[in-house]
Amino acid sequence: QVQLVESGGGLVQAGGSLRLSCVASGRTLRLFPMGWFRQAPGKEREFVAVSSWSGGSTYYADSVKGRFTMSRDGAKNTMSLQMNSLKPEDTAVYYCAVAVFSSGELTTASRYNYWGQGTQVTVSS
DSSP states (O other): OOEEEEEOOEEEETTOOEEEEEEEESSOOTTSOEEEEEEOTTSOOEEEEEESSTTSOEEEOTTTTTTEEEEEETTTTEEEEEEOSOOGGGOEEEEEEEOSSOOSOTTSGGGOOEEOOOEEEEEEO
C-alpha cells in the first residue's frame, strides 16, 4: 500500500514563495509518474505538474509554467514543488499523487491511484 504525505502549505502574500514536499512510503516509486494537483473551492481538481519518472521529463500546466518547479528524488521517494511569484488564483488545496500500474493521460487526475491528504495554500492579495 502506497502512502503519501504532503507538507509545506500555508498563507503567503501575492508575489511570495512556498515549497511543498511529499514523502511516499510503501514501495519504490522512482519508475512511476508522480504529480501535483490542486483543487480550489467549487472547482474540479486540476493538474499542476508531473514527472513521468525519476529522471524523466517534467510537465507543467500553462498557468504555473515559469513560476513553479517540481523536483523528485527517486532514492528517497520524495518530491517537492517550489512555488514562486504566487498569485491569489493559486489558492487551493494541493495534492501529491502517484500512478502505479495505471493508464491514461499523465495530466489527468484519473490516471493517479494514490493521493496524499492535501495541504492548503492560501495566497492573499
